[in-house]
Each structure stands twice: as C-alpha cells, then as structure tokens.
Amino acid sequence: MRNDIKNWVFSCDMMSYNVISAFKELNEVDWGTDKNVMKGDYVYIYLVAPIKKIILKTKVVIDNIGENEFIDDSKFMLKEITKSEKTKYIRLKLIKSFSDNISNMLTYEILRQNGLNGPIQGPLILNNNKILWSYIDKIENKQKVDEIDKKEVEKIIELDKILSRTLGVTEKDALIKIRIGQGLFKKKLEMIECQCKICGLKSKKLLIASHIKPWKDCNDNERLDDNNGFLLCPNHDALFDKGYICFGDDGKIIISKLIEKNCYKLLNISSSDQIALTDKNKGYLKWHRDKIFKR
Known part of the structure; x- marks a missing residue:
C-alpha cells in the first residue's frame, strides 16, 4: 500500500455537469486532470458558485484511462465537454455523499475560516495545508459519529x-x-x-x-x-x-x-x-x- 497517498479537492460546476446525479447512478466517473493524481488518492468534490461547498468524497481507482475505456456519462453533461488527448483521465469511485449537516460545515466561507487560502478553482492538495486538512478530517469523522447516533x-x-x-x-x-x-x-x-x-x-x-x-x-x-x-x-x-x-x-x-x-x-x-x-x-x-x- 502506498504511504504517499494524497487528498485532493476538485471543483465542479453544476451548470456544466450534474456530478451528483452522475455518481448516484454510475458510482464511478471519469475525470480529466493535468495533475499527477494517482491510484489510491482521495478526491473531494467541491461545487462552485452558487453552491460553494464540498459535497462528495471519491477515490481514484484508475489513474490513466485509455481513449476507448471512458464511461458514458454524456447524459449528465449540461454543456458540451470535449475530451482532450493531451489530458490525463482518471476514474473516481464514490466513497460517500456528505449529509447537509456535514456539507454545511464544508462551505467556502467556513473553509476560509479554517485554513483555505483562496478560491477553489482547480485541483488542490489538502496534504499541503495542515490546518485545512485537519479541519476537513475532523468534520468527516463527525459524520462517522453521526451515522451511529x-x-x-x-x-x-x-x-x-x-x-x-x-x-x-x-x-x-x-x-x-x-x-x-x-x-x-x-x-x-x-x-x-x-x-x-x-x-x-x-x-x-x-x-x-x-x-x-x-x-x-x-x-x-x-x-x-x-x-x-x-x-x-x-x-x-x-x-x-x-x-x-x-x-x-x-x-x-x-x-x-x-x-x-x-x-x-x-x-x-x-x-x-x-x-x-x-x-x-x-x-x-x-x-x-x-x-x-x-x-
């Protein structure tokens, strides 16, 4: 098992791609990135304005998908998105959807109060920000506790x-x-x-x-x-x-x-x-x- 697993935040625009429905129906979604995201890494999905909060946690199960291996998720694309040959594609598997109670503690405003240094516009490595990662980890553990209440x-x-x-x-x-x-x-x-x-x-x-x-x-x-x-x-x-x-x-x-x-x-x-x-x-x-x- 890798000892250098990273935790990322990816941003998503619900006006372009219905990421919630896609993961709910398919459980796995292919995602383009120019970052060195590897199999075993975790990716939190952040919805940009007007929602502005983290709502999903996923895990990278494949870190380099071939052109003919893409999952068909075209029905969830609200705007045309062209897959580029120059972009690396990874496969994300849904780990959990955060409840409203938890996601409301993962809004942009609250994340800013707990270590986030600027807007979430592209992939962000949480491991590089100990304060922010400690906060998100604490909130995620709170959901685990809430689930057995x-x-x-x-x-x-x-x-x-x-x-x-x-x-x-x-x-x-x-x-x-x-x-x-x-x-x-x-x-x-x-x-x-x-x-x-x-x-x-x-x-x-x-x-x-x-x-x-x-x-x-x-x-x-x-x-x-x-x-x-x-x-x-x-x-x-x-x-x-x-x-x-x-x-x-x-x-x-x-x-x-x-x-x-x-x-x-x-x-x-x-x-x-x-x-x-x-x-x-x-x-x-x-x-x-x-x-x-x-x-």
Missing part, C-alpha cells in the same frame, strides 16, 4: 426501559447518565473542545459529558445532539446539572442566588466567566434556564 439512542432507550422496571427513578437516571457520559455523546463533545467548558481542565478521564437539556426530557434528535451538551469537570458538572449555574445567550455565566458569594472561589466560579456558544446551544440553554436553573 440512531443505533446508540435505540440502545440507551432500551436500557432505560429495562432499568425502569427494576430500579427507582434516581438510580435509573444515574446509570443512564453514566452510559451517555462514557459513550458516544462524550466522544462527540471531545471532537469540538476537549476540555472543561468553564475552567479549561483537559483531563479526559475526569471530564463529564453534561447534557444541557436532560436525556429524559429530550426527543430522539436532541438526546445525542452535540449542541445539547458541554464537557465539564466534576465540580462544574454538579453545579450545572443541579441548576446552580447556567449561561445567558451572550455566554456569560448566571449564578444562582442560592450560592453565597464567599463560596465562588472554592467552587471555581466567577461572575465574569463567559463561554463561547453556538446558536443551537442557546436554544437548549433557554430550556435549562426555564426548567432547571435555581434563581
């Missing part, structure tokens, strides 16, 4: 039913929280920021995957949504879980009046604490403020 939710729901017949509510909820906190939900949060959201503690063994809106109150989509949780150290998890602290839409901490100010230092909290939030975090935090936070 439903199975994980089903398993925990079944466990919930079993424990409901054998244990009291408090014991059951404690065991469910352990299962969630040690499993997929924690891994998803670690992919975002592997430290306590408040104090910055970076010990994975001590960090707890803390739900904003509790498992028992969530629907299936909310239960393992990484926007519905923070990684917290044991101290801050207990304060947040019991409603003694919360956060406003600006990320500033809200501390319950039930906690005396002379305890702030011991609890490692300060009225000046502030965290970064996503828009979806804010929706869950509103629920927390309304239902859990002790005013």
